Amino acid sequence: MSTHSLRVTGPALDACVLGGPMLVHYGEQHLGTVDPVPVSRGGTEIRIEHFTPSRTEEAQRLHGLKIGRVILLELVSFIAERFSTVTLVRLCLNRDIESYSEGITLAAERSELLQAMGASHIVITPKPDAGRIGHFVVDAAWEYNQANLAALGATLEVERTAYGERERLAAARTRRKGCWLFRQRPPSARRA
DSSP: OOGGGEEEEOTTSSOOOTTSOEEEEETTEEEEEEOOOOBOTTSSEEEEOOEEEOOSHHHHHHHHTTHHHHHHHHHHHHHHHHOTTOOEEEEEEEOOOSSHHHHHHHHHHHHHHHHHTTOEEEEEEEOOOTTOTTOEEEEEEEEOSHHHHHHHHHHHHHHHHHHHHHHHHHHHHHHHHHHHHHHHSOHHHHHO
């Protein structure tokens, strides 16, 4: 399946309404929900911050392959294409990370992705919590203009390709593992 089959819908698989929840799907698989999506009074600014990933086994596998990078870009692209009044998308990316080194690495990766898509005012802030010392929040703003649209489109294609390669490699590993298990079973068990 291609990440071109990622789609964003409203809660009943209908069209999104500005300010309402946004559900992300990969084919038939629900990957997660952005809820709620705050909008400024004039409808010119939107804030993406609360993404709740789906807990299904398949969704967790896809998130493990870093489909979240494509999801972020697809959401901003979706907003830019569908809501002409929105001129600024504010992003607040956070996720609980247990380890400091993992958290700072993830924050740096997010910052690089945001820069590549044309976002500005990128700020990485530790979120103090004694139980989660590696939790960082990455804030940014993506302004609707031609340069940023071009950067977003180019970055989206790069990430789609990179994700497709990660998915292809994961499938190849699974096939090799299955072949190895088949060879390890005794001949009598193979016939059954």
